[in-house]
Amino acid sequence: MKKYVISGLLALSFVVAGTSLAGDEFEAAWQAADDKRKEAASMKSEWRDTKKMLDKAKQAAEKGDMDAAMSLVAMAHEQAADGIEQAERESVMWITRVPR
Amino acid sequence: MLRKYAILLGAVMALAWSSTYANPEDDRMAFEKYFTTKFPEVPLNDFQNGIYSVDPVARADWEQIEEFPPYELAIDAGEAEYNKPFANGKSYSDCFGDGAVRGQYPYWDSERKEVITMELAINECRTSNGEEPLRWNKGKIAELSAYMSYISRGQTVDVKIPEDDPEALAAYERGKQFYYTKRGQLNFSCFDCHGTGAGKGVRLEKLSPALGHTTHWPVYRSKWGAVGTLHRRFGGCNRQVRAKNFKSQGQEYRELEYFLTYMSNGHELNGPGARR
Numbered sequence: 228m229k230k231y232v233i234s235g236l237l238a239l240s241f242v243v244a245g246t247s248l249a250g251d252e253f254e255a256a257w258q259a260a261d262d263k264r265k266e267a268a269s270m271k272s273e274w275r276d277t278k279k280m281l282d283k284a285k286q287a288a289e290k291g292d293m294d295a296a297m298s299l300v301a302m303a304h305e306q307a308a309d310g311i312e313q314a315e316r317e318s319v320m321w322i323t324r325v326p327r
Numbered sequence: 328m329l330r331k332y333a334i335l336l337g338a339v340m341a342l343a344w345s346s347t348y349a350n351p352e353d354d355r356m357a358f359e360k361y362f363t364t365k366f367p368e369v370p371l372n373d374f375q376n377g378i379y380s381v382d383p384v385a386r387a388d389w390e391q392i393e394e395f396p397p398y399e400l401a402i403d404a405g406e407a408e409y410n411k412p413f414a415n416g417k418s419y420s421d422c423f424g425d426g427a428v429r430g431q432y433p434y435w436d437s438e439r440k441e442v443i444t445m446e447l448a449i450n451e452c453r454t455s456n457g458e459e460p461l462r463w464n465k466g467k468i469a470e471l472s473a474y475m476s477y478i479s480r481g482q483t484v485d486v487k488i489p490e491d492d493p494e495a496l497a498a499y500e501r502g503k504q505f506y507y508t509k510r511g512q513l514n515f516s517c518f519d520c521h522g523t524g525a526g527k528g529v530r531l532e533k534l535s536p537a538l539g540h541t542t543h544w545p546v547y548r549s550k551w552g553a554v555g556t557l558h559r560r561f562g563g564c565n566r567q568v569r570a571k572n573f574k575s576q577g578q579e580y581r582e583l584e585y586f587l588t589y590m591s592n593g594h595e596l597n598g599p600g601a602r603r
Contacts, residue, residue, distance in 0.1 A: 271505075271579065273571040274512050306512070313509060321507040324518050326361035327349065 263307035375539030405474025430482030476598030502586030511570030543600030
């Protein structure tokens with residue numbers, strides 16, 4: 228009996244450690260994506276849905292759906308990075324569209 | 328690495344393009360010519376009717392709508408509000424006289440170093456008299472604006488960029504850059520739709536030419552079911568290409584308004600307007 232309890236507790240502690248590891252990983256990825264979003268915003272090039280994706284990612288993580296949460300964060304990160312790249316490109320290209 | 332080269336190459340091309348320096352008046356004449364060349368059949372003073380200047384089918388509907396203009400109620404509500412005294416006994420007339428002042432906006436305030444729009448001035452009139460500011464996009468501010476635009480009809484757009492203040496020109500240039508910059512997930516600039524794309528269709532709607540875009544605000548839109556301000560429209564157009572919109576009456580949109588209104592210098596004010 229005692230043996231079962233111990234191994235049960237051990238197993239439980241692995242699970243807890245596992246989720247909190249996934250949780251830490253999520254937090255870090257979320258923060259990195261949100262920083263990128265803010266960088267895009269500072270270049271006036273934030274996209275419409277990036278913040279929504281990050282909000283949804285938080286909700287998914289709270290429900291424990293880490294796969295969905297991580298994939299939303301990845302999408303948001305990519306959008307923010309694309310927005311930054313767009314701003315860099317446009318900072319030189321915009322002028323070619325001015326009628327003259 | 329490749330991306331760095333692409334941007335560098337772009338920079339060289341852009342430099343070559345811009346090497347002959349343009350001033351706002353050259354910009355404006357080239358802008359006008361772009362549209363009069365593209366739509367040679369449209370009289371210059373018809374561009375302020377937006378999409379109806381280039382879409383004869385929609386124009387017939389619109390002319391019918393204008394017989395009983397849907398913005399009339401807003402004008403009346405705006406007039407009543409305009410004449411209602413503030414709690415301190417003063418009123419809008421202490422700020423704007425008879426209120427027929429649309430043609431004076433937007434302008435560059437050399438002391439404050441910023442663009443002043445009519446809506447901003449309306450709210451500053453309120454707060455300086457101890458009243459709460461109004462919300463920017465619709466409701467009372469759009470009604471006041473409808474009344475003031477209505478009694479300003481026939482004035483000529485005449486935005487000035489004071490030559491003795493380089494910061495005014497810088498604000499104009501920022502507005503201009505904003506206009507031609509691609510934004511959002513769909514990667515469109517304002518000009519991609521309202522210049523290159525003008526007269527063409529997006530889904531069921533045709534795109535209006537940008538010349539005259541600022542003459543008729545606020546606008547009653549059937550879609551809104553009410554009058555709304557120019558900055559509300561800016562926000563909608565930004566979101567449409569899946570870019571995050573900017574704050575109404577924030578620096579970006581005021582400078583955008585400064586540039587875009589300058590492009591319509593010489594056109595007649597004909598607000599408020601009615602659009603789908």
